[in-house]
Amino acid sequence: MVMKINNKMKVGILAALVILIGMFIFYQWYNRKLVVASAKEFSKEFDEIDKSWVLSKKEVTSDTKQLIDIIENTHPFFILEGETDNYKKAKAKFVAETSKSMTKEEFKVEVSKYLSSIEDAHTEIQWQVDxxxxxxxxxxxxxxxxxxxxxxxxxxxxxxxxxxxxxxxxxxxxxxxxxxxxxxxxxxxxxxxxxxxxxxxxxxxxxxxxxxxxxxxxxxxxxxxxxxxxxxSFSKNNEIYSKKIDQSTVYVKLGTCVINGDLGKVIEELELELKEGIKNVIIDVTDNPGGNSEACSKLLEAINVKPGSFGSIRRFSELAQKKYGFSKKSGYDSHDSSNDAVPNPNISLYVITNEETFSSAQWLATWVKDGKLGTIIGRPSKNMPSSYGDVLGFQLKNSKLKGQVSFTKWTRPDKSKDSERVLETDIYVDYSENPLDKALEVIASKKK
Missing domain, CATH: 2.30.42.10 (PDZ domain)
Known part of the structure; x- marks a missing residue:
């Protein structure tokens, strides 16, 4: 016997299906909500546990020794300056303050104080900016x-x-x-x-x-x-692009020093504009944290500008050998700097910098300044023109603190200025002013 389904029954079945589907969706949503809430609570709880993580005296002293060994056997500071009085005091205090049980956060503070004695902004322990x-x-x-x-x-x-x-x-x-x-x-x-x-x-x-x-x-x-x-709270503009301001001026934003498709596109555009007769190139490296210095040299080459050469003292260590496969893990090699720069007489070059122009981005400004290749506009960098760099990462065994240490000292092209700690700008721009507008004002004034 076949049961006949009338319209009323169809509506009832359909309604039941809708209710069942709704219940299923609600169940999935509710359980997902619980999982997300649980994950957030776990993350919050883990952060608090991590901060209050207590290290035994043995664990602390072991990490202290590990860190001192890494720094003293890796950083070129000890090749160039040896153990200065300031460093000896910082080291002795570090050892004394870490000869006891303490939390991970307390240990991190002592590590930071010890590392700051070298006055190298590339050498640091990671701080969690919460x-x-x-x-x-x-x-x-x-x-x-x-x-x-x-x-x-x-x-x-x-x-x-x-x-x-x-x-x-x-x-x-x-x-x-x-x-x-x-x-x-x-x-x-x-x-x-x-x-x-x-x-x-x-x-x-x-x-x-x-x-x-x-x-x-x-x-x-x-x-x-x-x-x-x-x-x-510390988001920066790390874009790489170029735009033509007018028939004679091109602006390049180099937000980070990397060799990628965006940089390749900018270089192609610069080479094309050069053929079409541009007269002014503005390269903006404000807030640029650095990276690969070759990105900067490629930009200069694209407008037929030849920078000088940085000198270097590179130290070999176990850490450097592990990362780069060097044949030796002690000693060092050195190369002299050279200021054999060649400007492009047909191009007026302007480089915009600020406090956060760092590492390889600071190299660009230093090349231009030392070689008299153009004009520096903006505010000076917190990074010395001759400075440490080429960092190696490390992690301490017990506290799991992560950090980095320099293994190269870079010396600016102009040896006569090697002791200068600040690369001053040619044209200073206040915080309330737009440095690009200032550069365009300078360009406009030369046309009159």
């Missing part, structure tokens, strides 16, 4: 000054953070982070004074709202600030 203050301020003329949304000075000078004097915060920053020149000191103060971890180390109570005391010279007031997620 929270930073939501504020725009800069250390200018020996004062931490709040800027407005257009980067103009407000006249509000920071004196305290939750009652702790700003000089105490600066002292902590000096202890924890290396500074190669006066630009680096100011940049360190501007950046690290926002870090929650650094503020906590300085004695600032960070479990409550942050009150910043400011003065304009006549009166004081408190400004309340909040912490932001650190991962989202």
């Amino acid at each position: 929270k930073v203050l939501d504020v725009n301020w800069k250390y200018i003329n020996n004062k931490l000054v709040i800027l407005d949304d257009k980067n103009k000075l407000t006249g509000k000078i920071v004196t305290k953070i939750n009652g702790v004097g700003i000089d105490k915060v600066f002292k902590s920053i000096d202890e924890l982070f290396p500074a190669e020149n006066y630009v680096a000191v100011a940049d360190n103060y501007s950046v690290y004074s926002k870090y929650k971890e650094v503020l906590g180390y300085s004695g600032v109570e960070c479990t409550k709202d942050i009150d910043v005391t400011v003065t304009n010279g006549a009166s004081e007031e408190n400004i309340q600030l909040k912490f932001l997620n650190g991962a989202n």
Whole structure:
């Protein structure tokens, strides 16, 4: 017997199916929600466990010895300068302070203080930037000054953070982070004074709202600030592209020093524009963290500009051998610098820099400055023109702290300026000014 299904039954079956599907979707969504929530809680819990991770005295002293061995057997500082009095004091203090049980975070602080004694911004231990203050301020003329949304000075000078004097915060920053020149000191103060971890180390109570005391010279007031997620607060423009400003001027943004398709496209465009008679090339390396210096030399070659050569003292070590396969793990080799630069007389070259122009990007500015190949516009870099570099990564066995150490000292093309710690710009541009606009003003003035 075949059962007949009327319209009413069809509607009922359809409704039941809709309900069942809805229940299934809800079940999947609810369980996914629980899983996501559980993952977030686990991540939060893991972060707290990681920060409060207690190392035994044996584990701490073992990592201390491992780190000292890595640094002293790898860094060219010890070939060039030996164990200076400053280094000896830092090392002795490091050994003394780490001869006991402590948390991973406490050990990281002591490691940072030890490494900063070498004054090499390439050699460091990793800091987890979890929270930073939501504020725009800069250390200018020996004062931490709040800027407005257009980067103009407000006249509000920071004196305290939750009652702790700003000089105490600066002292902590000096202890924890290396500074190669006066630009680096100011940049360190501007950046690290926002870090929650650094503020906590300085004695600032960070479990409550942050009150910043400011003065304009006549009166004081408190400004309340909040912490932001650190991962989202230091985003930089790492793009590589070019654009034609007008018939005679091309602008190149080199946001990072890598050899890739974007760089290849820029080089092709530059070579084409050169044939069509461009007269001005602007290369912008603001906020460029460095990378492969060949990216910079290729840009110069594309406009028929020949830079000089950096000299080097490269140290061999077990760490370097492991990464690069060198035949030896001790000793060093050296190469002299050369300033045999050749400009393109038909091109006016402008390079835009700022405090964060670093490593290989700083090489570009140094090549141009030493070889008199063009004009440097903007603000000087926190990286010395002759500096350490070529980093090797390492991880400490017990604390699992990760860091990097230089194994090369690079010397600028112009040997007569090797002792200079800052590559000053030819044209200084204030924070509130646009350096590209300034470059275009200079170009326009030459046309008159």
